[in-house]
C-alpha cells in the first residue's frame with residue numbers, strides 16, 4: 001500500500017488530534033441557538049412535574065420568573081410560553097385565548113417586566129382554550145373551521161403583542177393566518193412584533209407528552225389533527241406551506257417535529273435561506289430521557305449530538321426541552 005503511495009487521500013489525517021478536529025469543524029452549537037419551551041400554571045408558588053417528561057415542570061409565573069433569571073445567566077435568551085388552562089376556562093369559542101388578563105398574557109407581561117432582554121415567544125393556537133382540544137373552532141361535525149378560527153387567532157396574537165410578546169408563533173396550521181395576523185399587528189401599531197410561523201407542522205404522534213403537559217390530551221380523546229397539520233408522508237407540500245408563510249410575512253419559519261424531519265429542515269434552508277427553526281418536541285424529549293434514565297444512552301453526549309444535528313441540517317435555532325441542560329453543558333466546554 002505505502003510503496004505506491006496509496007491511499008493518496010487520507011481523510012483520517014484531519015482527525016488526528018483534538019486541535020485539528022476543531023480547526024476543521026463545520027458546525028457549532030451555541031447557547032444563543034436555544035429556545036426553551038415552558039409550561040405555565042395559574043396561581044403562585046406552584047410547581048408540578050410532568051410525568052411523561054421527567055425533569056420538566058409546569059411553573060406558576062412567580063416561579064417561572066425566578067428560574068428564568070437563572071436561565072438568562074446561563075445565556076438563554078428566548079422562552080416559548082405555553083399556558084395550562086383550567087377546564088372551567090375552556091369553551092367552544094376559546095374566548096380565554098384573547099383575554100387581556102389571561103394566563104399567557106399575564107406571563108408575557110410579567111416576564112418582560114422582570115427580564116426585558118429575554119425574548120418571549122407566544123404560542124398562537126386555540127388548543128389550550130377549546131373544550132375539545134382542537135386548535136380551532138369546530139362545526140357540528142367536529143371539522144375545524146379555517147376562516148372563523150383565523151378571526152380568533154388575530155385577536156389572540158394582538159393580545160400577546162399588547163402584553164409585550166417579542167415574537168408571536170402561530171402553531172395552528174390554518175390557511176392564511178400569517179397574512180391576517182401580520183395585517184392586524186401592523187394596524188394596531190405592532191410593526192416590530194415578529195412572526196415565527198410553525199410552517200411545516202406535521203400531524204405527528206410525537207406530541208403526546210406535550211398534550212399531557214398542557215392538559216389538552218383528555219379533551220382531544222381519540223381525535224386527531226390531520227385535517228390541518230401535515231401528512232408525515234409529504235415533503236414537497238412542506239415547501240409550499242413555507243413559501244406561503246414567507247409570502248404572507250413570516251419573519252422566521254419552523255419545522256416540527258425535529259429529528260424525524262431533518263430532511264425538511266435541510267430542504268427549507270436550501271430553498272429559502274431564511275431564519276429556520278426546528279422544534280425538538282415533547283416525544284423526542286421523552287424518548288431520549290427514557291433511554292438516559294435506563295442508562296442506555298449517555299445523557300450529556302447525546303443531548304449535544306442531537307442538537308448539533310439540527311445545526312448541520314440547516315437550522316438557525318432549536319426549540320428544545322433540553323435547553324437548560326444543554327446551556328450548562330456548553331458553558332463547561
Ligand code: PBG
Nearest residue numbers: 125127171206207210281282283
Ligand atoms: C399546539 C402545540 C402543540 C405543540 C406545540 N404547540 C401540540 C399539538 O399540536 O397538538 C407540541 C409541542 C411538543 O410536542 O413539544 N398547537
